[in-house]
Each structure stands twice: as structure tokens, then as C-alpha cells.
Amino acid sequence: MxxxxxxxxxxxxxxxxxxxxxxxxxxxxxxxxxxxxxxxxxxxxxxxxxxxxxxxxxxxxxxxxxDYYLCGMGKNHPLAKGKLTLDKFVRANHLLITLTGEATGFVDRILQEKGLQRRIVMTVNQFAIAPEILAHTDLIAAVNYRSIQHSVFAGDLHLTKLPFEHTPxxxxxxxxxxxxxxxxxxxxxxxxxxxx
The missing domain is CATH 3.40.190.10 (Periplasmic binding protein-like II)
Structure with missing residues (x-):
């Protein structure tokens, strides 16, 4: 697991x-x-x-x-104010959690279908370190709700709905x-x- x-x-x-x-x-x-x-x-x-x-x-x-994905970011991130649009999402710097080490994930496949591409600044192979990175950088990421909910950094994060439909x-x-x-x-x- x-x-x-x-x-x-x-x-x-x-x-x-x-x-x-x-x-x-x-x-x-x-x-x-x-x-x-x-x-x-x-x-x-x-x-x-x-x-x-x-x-x-x-x-x-x-x-x-x-479980379902949300967009996670530091609570003081500029995108934490107002609605997260697809355009704002794509223009942001992203953290990718990839257990397999692949350079893209499900978000990239969805964006590609829309003719869009995001900038992945950092990849990690563990869910556990993502909340701390998000809390202390300008990166945003698609995160599992339950993994964030149990993080000691949950209070330092802002979670919002992803600006596109996805499969739970x-x-x-x-x-x-x-x-x-x-x-x-x-x-x-x-x-x-x-x-x-």
C-alpha cells in the first residue's frame, strides 16, 4: 500500500x-x-x-x-481568494504526487483533452510530504481529501474544488x-x- x-x-x-x-x-x-x-x-x-x-x-x-481530489495550496496563496478557474489553475506552479515516478498524472490527461498544459515544478513520490510543501511554497496540487484531512499541516492549507470534473x-x-x-x-x- x-x-x-x-x-x-x-x-x-x-x-x-x-x-x-x-x-x-x-x-x-x-x-x-x-x-x-x-x-x-x-x-x-x-x-x-x-x-x-x-x-x-x-x-x-x-x-x-x-475519496476525491481537491486543489490544495497554502492558506495565504493568492489563488486561495476567490473562485479557482481553469485558467488560474493552469497558470499556477504545480506539485505532482506520483508514486510511480511518472512526469504526468491524471490532471495532465484531463488538461490535454482540453488542449491545455500545466507547469509541474516539483514531483514527489509520497503523499505525506505534499501538505508541508504546499503550506510553505507557492505550489498547488491535486490532493486526496483524506490525506490532507489527517495531515498536521491541514490548518495551514486552503482546499478548493478542482476546476474540472474528475473520477473519484x-x-x-x-x-x-x-x-x-x-x-x-x-x-x-x-x-x-x-x-x-
Whole structure:
């Protein structure tokens, strides 16, 4: 899982598991350098959690929550006053959060369809550092609402609706069908569900 999901899940899940199953071992792997689908098929991991969907017939998914993107910036940013138009958005300096290291993201694909391009000044590969960067620079970014909501820098940020339509993010839990009837696995899935 990525740091955004880990920041929402790791603490409440560990607190729950330490009370209910103190002998359990929990190992969270970064989603950026593993092939979760292949690892599930080889029975190397029990679950995968992220903006993922089953691509193989024997993989099962359950939606954990839906999040949406907003435009985040420092609370004193000039764009924090008034409505954020598409023109103002495109002319701003941008921070791109890219877990894969790609130089563009979903925002760029949407802008490209409109014949527009933004200036990406900085890219980072973690959600956790974006709020601090936004709070202390002139950069703006498309950010997940829940990742900002839990940030210690939330009070230093201004969030506003993006000036274009976009698809919300579905965060899912995925496992191999061979685990569907496993009682311990079912119990773990239920614990995860109640933590989010």
C-alpha cells in the first residue's frame, strides 16, 4: 500500500490487532515496487489495498472507501481568494504526487483533452510530504481529501474544488479467491473494514 493509505490504516489497525490478536504479525509493503496481483496469485501476500481492481478471474475485491481530489495550496496563496478557474489553475506552479515516478498524472490527461498544459515544478513520490510543501511554497496540487484531512499541516492549507470534473478514487482491498473461505482471513478483512 502507499503512504496515503498506510497513514489512514496502519495505526487504527495495529491498535485493534494488538487488542484482539496480540500474537499477529503485520507487514505493510510499499505498493510502488511490487506486483500485488502476481504476489496474490503466488500466495506471497494475503491482501493488497489501494486504488486497484481485480484483473484476474480468481481475484476478489471489496471497496473500502471512496475519496476525491481537491486543489490544495497554502492558506495565504493568492489563488486561495476567490473562485479557482481553469485558467488560474493552469497558470499556477504545480506539485505532482506520483508514486510511480511518472512526469504526468491524471490532471495532465484531463488538461490535454482540453488542449491545455500545466507547469509541474516539483514531483514527489509520497503523499505525506505534499501538505508541508504546499503550506510553505507557492505550489498547488491535486490532493486526496483524506490525506490532507489527517495531515498536521491541514490548518495551514486552503482546499478548493478542482476546476474540472474528475473520477473519484475507489480504494479497494483485493485478495485471492483461495482465501475467501478462510476464517482468519475473513476476520482480518473485517478488521480492516472497520478501521476505515
Amino acid at each position: 502507499n503512504d496515503y493509505i498506510a497513514s489512514l490504516l496502519a495505526l487504527p489497525l495495529m491498535q485493534k490487532l494488538s487488542q484482539l490478536a496480540p500474537e499477529i504479525n503485520l507487514r505493510l509493503l510499499p505498493s510502488t515496487n511490487i506486483d500485488a496481483t502476481a504476489m496474490l496469485e503466488r500466495n506471497e501476500i494475503d491482501l493488497a489495498i489501494g486504488a486497484i481492481s481485480a484483473t484476474k478471474p480468481r481475484l476478489m475485491t471489496q471497496n473500502l472507501f471512496t 478514487i475507489s480504494v479497494n482491498m483485493m485478495w485471492h479467491d483461495r482465501k475467501s473461505q478462510d476464517e482468519a482471513h475473513y476476520w482480518l478483512r473485517q478488521c480492516i473494514t472497520t478501521c476505515l
